[in-house]
Amino acid sequence: MPAIVLLGAQWGDEGKGKATDLLGSSVDYVVKYNGGNNAGHTIVIGDEKYALHLLPSGILTPGVVPVIGNGVVVDLSVLFGELDALDARGVDTSRLLVSASAHLIAPYHRTIDKVAERFLGDARLGTTGRGIGPTYADKMSRVGVRVQDLFDEKILRQKIEGALEQKNHLLVKVYNRRAITVDEVSEEFLSYAERLRPMVADTTLVLAAALDQGRIVLLEGGQATLLDVDHGTYPFVTSSNPTAGGACTGSGIPPTRIDRVIAVVKAYTTRVGSGPFPTELRDADGERLRTEGAEFGTTTGRPRRCGWYDSVVARYAARINGVTDFVLTKLDVLTGWERIPVCVAYDVDGERVEEMPMTQTGFHHARPVYEFLDGWDEDISSARSLSDLPKAAQAYVTALEEMSGAPVSAVGVGPGRDETVQIRSLLG
Numbered sequence: 001m002p003a004i005v006l007l008g009a010q011w012g013d014e015g016k017g018k019a020t021d022l023l024g025s026s027v028d029y030v031v032k033y034n035g036g037n038n039a040g041h042t043i044v045i046g047d048e049k050y051a052l053h054l055l056p057s058g059i060l061t062p063g064v065v066p067v068i069g070n071g072v073v074v075d076l077s078v079l080f081g082e083l084d085a086l087d088a089r090g091v092d093t094s095r096l097l098v099s100a101s102a103h104l105i106a107p108y109h110r111t112i113d114k115v116a117e118r119f120l121g122d123a124r125l126g127t128t129g130r131g132i133g134p135t136y137a138d139k140m141s142r143v144g145v146r147v148q149d150l151f152d153e154k155i156l157r158q159k160i161e162g163a164l165e166q167k168n169h170l171l172v173k174v175y176n177r178r179a180i181t182v183d184e185v186s187e188e189f190l191s192y193a194e195r196l197r198p199m200v201a202d203t204t205l206v207l208a209a210a211l212d213q214g215r216i217v218l219l220e221g222g223q224a225t226l227l228d229v230d231h232g233t234y235p236f237v238t239s240s241n242p243t244a245g246g247a248c249t250g251s252g253i254p255p256t257r258i259d260r261v262i263a264v265v266k267a268y269t270t271r272v273g274s275g276p277f278p279t280e281l282r283d284a285d286g287e288r289l290r291t292e293g294a295e296f297g298t299t300t301g302r303p304r305r306c307g308w309y310d311s312v313v314a315r316y317a318a319r320i321n322g323v324t325d326f327v328l329t330k331l332d333v334l335t336g337w338e339r340i341p342v343c344v345a346y347d348v349d350g351e352r353v354e355e356m357p358m359t360q361t362g363f364h365h366a367r368p369v370y371e372f373l374d375g376w377d378e379d380i381s382s383a384r385s386l387s388d389l390p391k392a393a394q395a396y397v398t399a400l401e402e403m404s405g406a407p408v409s410a411v412g413v414g415p416g417r418d419e420t421v422q423i424r425s426l427l428g
Contacts, residue, residue, distance in 0.1 A: 270305060
């Protein structure tokens with residue numbers, strides 16, 4: 001059986017958790033392959049709402065094996081805090097596997113992230129301050145600490161010493177903070193070692209064996225396409241690769257075993273943090289989208305910037321990721337608008353551009369070119385097939401599909417687990 005990639009097509013917060021949950025009963029493994037606790041999924045099951053930050057969404061589906069892949073950076077305090085919270089609500093978390101090669105977020109990473117962002121002032125990037133970027137930087141500089149290092153105290157201390165040799169100079173001499181000792185970091189890490197040990201595995205081997213046995217593996221991306229460190233709106237991006245290519249490096253599953261790429265796209269557009277956003281609304285319509293869509297960060301609580309649907313971004317995501325299916329979420333939030341603008345191209349310094357501008361400057365100067373589609377007033381939350389939707393809502397979905405470069409296979413019409421219009425199977 002093939003592996004399936006599920007990722008975000010915009011700047012995150014598209015509803016990937018719901019889409020993962022929609023597939024959950026059909027898959028055997030759900031793998032988080034990038035990022036850390038710098039983003040979250042909100043999943044509604046009946047009357048229960050679950051906010052996940054580090055854990056894969058599959059942890060809520062009985063029988064599914066949730067996996068934290070080698071491409072993830074792990075804050076152990078957050079990991080066990082989430083596990084404890086789910087355990088207290090009766091969720092079985094015993095199936096979780098954690099890659100031995102995943103990198104660990106240390107106290108000095110969190111400190112550096114916060115103070116560095118503060119020092120940037122107006123040039124700040126809008127990070128969550130959770131140590132994600134500094135941990136990935138250490139990974140690339142080959143001074144990172146990995147999960148497997150917890151089980152060899154001598155190696156652990158050597159790695160922490162090597163990292164602090166440079167970090168303490170930065171903290172003390174540049175940021176005027178106290179030095180961090182090897183003992184305090186190693187003690188924090190080692191306090192989790194025995195509880196973590198049963199979860200740790202060679203996850204690349206586990207996943208390869210699962211595929212060989214005909215199991216279905218879902219690779220779940222954190223953040224989204226436009227936040228990819230290579231293909232996003234750099235430098236206002238995350239520190240990993242949420243795109244389909246990152247699914248391979250972050251899980252150890254080769255591209256030849258990936259059969260489908262499902263991209264989740266919101267019926268409008270949001271982003272959190274700094275950076276260009278061509279369709280952003282700074283008026284009453286933007287505030288209405290934010291309020292009716294409950295557009296506040298799952299992890300940070302920050303209000304999200306809101307704007308109309310951007311088909312240029314969607315086409316770019318389709319091209320970069322090789323999207324086979326779109327899942328369109330939050331269509332219900334658009335109920336009540338008489339006309340709904342959709343961005344079909346950009347005006348960049350007087351020139352009409354229908355694909356993503358090549359340069360950061362070009363994207364910064366991009367102004368949306370809109371077409372207007374008819375709105376609808378009917379409550380659509382009970383719709384379960386495309387024909388159940390009002391004609392105008394059907395036309396909106398069809399228009400977005402034609403503009404965006406891949407078929408729309410499911411449409412979210414409410415926050416609940418079952419509030420979805422299924423147009424075609426996401427499993428092919």
